[in-house]
Amino acid sequence: MTSNSSGRGQRRSRGGRSRRGGNDRPYRQDSTPKAPAKKTLWEKITGFFSGNGKQQPAQRRPEPSRNGSQQAPRPQSRKPESVEVTTPRLYVGNLSFDATESDLFELFNGVGQVQNAEVVTYKHNQRSKGFAFVQMQTVEEARRAVSELHDKEFLGRKLLVSGAKSSEHHAAS
Secondary structure (H helix, E strand, C coil), rough: CCCCCCCCCCCCCCCCCCCCCCCCCCCCCCCCCCCCCCHHHHHHHHHHHHHCCCCCCCCCCHHHHHCCCCCCCCCCCCCCCCCCCCCCCEEEEECCCCHHHHHHHHHHCCCCCEEEEEEEECCCCCCCCEEEEECCCHHHHHHHHHHCCCCCEEEECEEEEHHHHHHHHHCCC
16 A cells, blocks of 8 residues: 655645756856845844834924923914804803803903803813803804904914804705
């Protein structure tokens, strides 16, 4: 009883070629230049940390440090959209986080009659998000409030006052 699988010389590599004796490849290397040998894992790691790696980013931003000595450049912020005042409801942006609804009520009451002032807060900790909505009595008072209070310093920050977007305008954007 002879078995074909038990012999040593019967095995083949998965690529279909035998290891020995094939005339596919020359035994000796040619003198023609070839691609450099692959780097070992250790060579790749040391090359990466020493800066000798082939791939380097085109431009690196400076890392911000904890003491603030070297600050990374901030991305350019968008110019806030100026919304025309068509309703008595106003948007108040760039608001100090310490500002309360009563502070806004007092500030806008100097311009006209205020119906409601609402500082928008986070649900989980009730901290201000930095903007609010103020409802004036009439549209004319709202327009006057925008002309007088826009770019006015309030609690250390310049306010951004404009008309609030209506729900239909917000859905169209």
